[in-house]
Amino acid sequence: MTQWFVLYRKEWRELVRSYKLIWVPIVFILLGASQPVTTYFLPDILASAGNLPEGATFEFPVPRAVEVLAQTLSQFGTLGLLVVALSCMGTISGERVSGTASMILVKPVSYTAFVTSKWAAMLTLSTLSFAMGYGASWYYTMALFEAVGWQEVVGSLLLFALWLGFVGTVTIMFSSLLRSPAAAAFSALASAMLLSVTASLLPRAFAWSPGNLSKLASEQVLNGSVEGAWLPVIITLCCMAAALLASAGVLRKRPSLDAV
Amino acid sequence: MDQLTNPQLWAIIGPVVALQLLLMIIALVACVRAEETRGPRWMWVLIIIFGNLIGSILFFIFGRKGMS
Numbered sequence: 001m002t003q004w005f006v007l008y009r010k011e012w013r014e015l016v017r018s019y020k021l022i023w024v025p026i027v028f029i030l031l032g033a034s035q036p037v038t039t040y041f042l043p044d045i046l047a048s049a050g051n052l053p054e055g056a057t058f059e060f061p062v063p064r065a066v067e068v069l070a071q072t073l074s075q076f077g078t079l080g081l082l083v084v085a086l087s088c089m090g091t092i093s094g095e096r097v098s099g100t101a102s103m104i105l106v107k108p109v110s111y112t113a114f115v116t117s118k119w120a121a122m123l124t125l126s127t128l129s130f131a132m133g134y135g136a137s138w139y140y141t142m143a144l145f146e147a148v149g150w151q152e153v154v155g156s157l158l159l160f161a162l163w164l165g166f167v168g169t170v171t172i173m174f175s176s177l178l179r180s181p182a183a184a185a186f187s188a189l190a191s192a193m194l195l196s197v198t199a200s201l202l203p204r205a206f207a208w209s210p211g212n213l214s215k216l217a218s219e220q221v222l223n224g225s226v227e228g229a230w231l232p233v234i235i236t237l238c239c240m241a242a243a244l245l246a247s248a249g250v251l252r253k254r255p256s257l258d259a260v
Numbered sequence: 261m262d263q264l265t266n267p268q269l270w271a272i273i274g275p276v277v278a279l280q281l282l283l284m285i286i287a288l289v290a291c292v293r294a295e296e297t298r299g300p301r302w303m304w305v306l307i308i309i310f311g312n313l314i315g316s317i318l319f320f321i322f323g324r325k326g327m328s
Contacts (some may be wrong), residue, residue: 023316
């Protein structure tokens with residue numbers, strides 16, 4: 001266990017050194033904060049930028065506060081997902097290509113510890129950044145619109161953080177399977193998209209799918225409660241464990257890429 | 261929205277603008293301190309300054325060699 005913490009600390013240092021610990025949270029906070037702010041100023045922005053005919057008036061319905069938060073979630077579902085996948089696309093393939101992986105793995109370090117330490121660092125980073133971004137959005141929504149209860153926010157935060165963590169885990173798995181970081185990010189994003197598309201097209205047949213998580217998160221924030229979230233949550237956790245095992249297995253077979 | 265005064269407006273968008281500037285400055289520092297960038301360094305400086313949020317993100321993800 002101490003060995004695992006040493007590896008985890010190394011990953012943490014890596015996050016600091018590559019500035020990820022700074023830029024990923026800032027990007028999430030900016031994404032989260034800008035959603036309520038632009039929604040609030042939308043009528044003004046349209047009035048000053050659009051070439052509307054003289055005297056044309058638009059009545060914009062003021063969105064409910066929870067709707068603004070749900071919009072923030074959908075923003076995180078596209079751009080946030082992209083940032084998570086791109087920021088961890090080279091976690092394993094990069095170390096294999098540079099030879100760091102084989103240098104660490106000749107020491108008596110278990111492959112599982114090697115993979116899970118990276119995974120835990122990714123999970124910490126993505127969850128922390130997402131929580132900060134969602135918190136910023138919550139703060140601005142409260143300031144500009146109206147109060148939102150913490151049950152709605154915390155429940156949806158946990159569901160959505162699991163979805164982000166799932167996509168990050170899949171990215172790490174592809175990163176150990178594929179040589180190119182870009183291919184890993186692309187495969188992870190494509191499978192995330194496939195999962196959410198199938199889940200929204202066939203809601204009955206895919207009620208168990210991890211792709212439901214983002215939808216469940218926005219339902220949670222809109223209605224304050226959600227039904228049938230347990231199955232996708234458990235399935236997602238199992239999928240994450242399987243992806244980690246697969247990743248460790250691939251690494252055990254081929255620790256370095258230049259030896260192939 | 262018309263009843264917003266200028267200080268109130270800045271109280272709302274000030275933190276967002278400040279954070280964006282902070283990100284840009286960190287990206288510029290990282291760009292100057294990077295051993296090697298992918299493509300010319302001045303091009304990345306321009307991308308960071310004029311690309312706002314996206315420019316900085318692009319630099320952090322693709323800009324530095326050996327650090328994806």
